[in-house]
Amino acid sequence: MRSLKHISAGTVDEAWSLLRKYKGKARLHAGGTDLLSTLKGEILFDYPEALIDIKTISGLDEIREDGDSLKIGALAKLSDIAKSPLLGERYGVLAKAARSVATPQVRNMATLGGNLCQDVRCWYYRYPRHIGGPMHCLRKGDGPCLAVSGDNRYHAILGGKRCFAVCPSDIAVALAALDAQIKIASPKGERRIAVADFFGTLGNSLKRDEMVTEIEIPRATGPATKQTFLKFTLRRPVDFAIVSVATIITMEGGMCSDARIALGAVAPAPVRARKAEEVMKGRSIDQKVATEAADQAVAGAKPLSMNAYKVEITRRLVERAILSQDN
Numbered sequence: 027m028r029s030l031k032h033i034s035a036g037t038v039d040e041a042w043s044l045l046r047k048y049k050g051k052a053r054l055h056a057g058g059t060d061l062l063s064t065l066k067g068e069i070l071f072d073y074p075e076a077l078i079d080i081k082t083i084s085g086l087d088e089i090r091e092d093g094d095s096l097k098i099g100a101l102a103k104l105s106d107i108a109k110s111p112l113l114g115e116r117y118g119v120l121a122k123a124a125r126s127v128a129t130p131q132v133r134n135m136a137t138l139g140g141n142l143c144q145d146v147r148c149w150y151y152r153y154p155r156h157i158g159g160p161m162h163c164l165r166k167g168d169g170p171c172l173a174v175s176g177d178n179r180y181h182a183i184l185g186g187k188r189c190f191a192v193c194p195s196d197i198a199v200a201l202a203a204l205d206a207q208i209k210i211a212s213p214k215g216e217r218r219i220a221v222a223d224f225f226g227t228l229g230n231s232l233k234r235d236e237m238v239t240e241i242e243i244p245r246a247t248g249p250a251t252k253q254t255f256l257k258f259t260l261r262r263p264v265d266f267a268i269v270s271v272a273t274i275i276t277m278e279g280g281m282c283s284d285a286r287i288a289l290g291a292v293a294p295a296p297v298r299a300r301k302a303e304e305v306m307k308g309r310s311i312d313q314k315v316a317t318e319a320a321d322q323a324v325a326g327a328k329p330l331s332m333n334a335y336k337v338e339i340t341r342r343l344v345e346r347a348i349l350s351q352d353n
């Protein structure tokens with residue numbers, strides 16, 4: 027790893043002023059579990075001059091209910107999200123997604139904000155310097171997308187436009203099902219954005235001096251709501267998703283009154299399967315409904331040359347999540 031300055035920010039204001047000072051040549055450093063591996067591999071052509079440690083900012087790691095919503099600070103650790111009794115009881119899909127991420131060691135370092143802002147896992151994008159990288163590609167601003175004509179077995183089957191790298195964050199999938207908003211702050215003020223809109227075609231929507239400070243989730247519904255997170259991986263127990271599915275299903279009088287289904291690792295952003303959700307509303311849940319909804323969830327899929335298998339996995343995972351008795 028090349029040498030660079032490491033500066034601890036005591037406040038959000040200080041982090042902004044350091045970002046301004048370094049004019050795009052500094053990166054925010056939270057848990058470092060993704061950032062440091064991208065720097066060690068020198069996968070990007072731009073190398074920062076400084077890292078701004080934001081773990082030293084106090085008060086950004088709280089998990090608390092506030093009126094009609096749940097607020098989680100960007101510096102909350104995934105391990106705290108995984109074992110929070112409040113989340114386990116009322117926002118189980120998020121706790122389950124957090125438990126599915128990596129290992130206990132990684133979860134003890136990794137933060138919520140870092141998980142949402144982590145870089146994509148496309149193997150062309152991540153090709154390290156010590157074996158011949160970095161590689162140019164469209165996402166890096168130079169050249170075509172190498173996955174289109176290359177090995178695209180882990181890439182997008184839905185919603186890919188110019189870059190087909192999938193969103194690697196499991197947390198984002200649960201947050202999309204929960205209708206969460208991401209709070210982003212900069213010296214110009216605050217803005218909020220829905221989780222799915224945060225992930226753009228060639229990177230997230232953060233501007234140079236912006237920082238994720240909090241996630242806000244509308245209050246979860248009552249005990250008749252069943253929340254499930256399922257993840258298909260190649261290697262257990264530690265791996266990124268080939269496909270993941272988060273469902274939140276509310277039943278009233280034996281009928282589904284509300285259904286939310288989010289798909290992960292199939293597109294550049296988490297995807298809400300709206301047509302599948304509509305299939306379920308007003309009906310009792312059985313195999314027929316689950317199959318119809320699962321078919322709708324993949325109806326718009328456009329697999330690349332090597333990843334049609336992900337369509338069938340998505341279909342089966344949606345079906346299984348809907349029929350799951352897990353609470």
Ligand SMILES: Cc1cc2nc3c(=O)[nH]c(=O)nc-3n(C[C@H](O)[C@H](O)[C@H](O)COP(=O)(O)OP(=O)(O)OC[C@H]3O[C@@H](n4cnc5c(N)ncnc54)[C@H](O)[C@@H]3O)c2cc1C
Nearest residue numbers: 056057058059060061128136137139140141143195196238
């Ligand atoms: C072995 C291993 C297995 C993994 N498996 C999974 C998995 O199964 N599922 C999954 O979802 N993830 C997985 N990950 C990724 C892991 O979850 C992320 O590395 C982690 O969540 C990143 O959080 P961090 O705090 O360490 O971020 P950092 O590494 O510090 O930062 C990552 C990026 O986010 C930016 N950033 C951090 N915080 C903020 C903020 N508040 N505002 C703006 N930008 C910010 C940084 O500048 C950097 O660009 C795995 C990682 C490893 C090492």
Ligand code: SF4
Nearest residue numbers: 148163171189190191
């Ligand atoms: S999928 Fe995206 S990151 Fe991967 S090679 Fe194509 S443009 Fe680059």
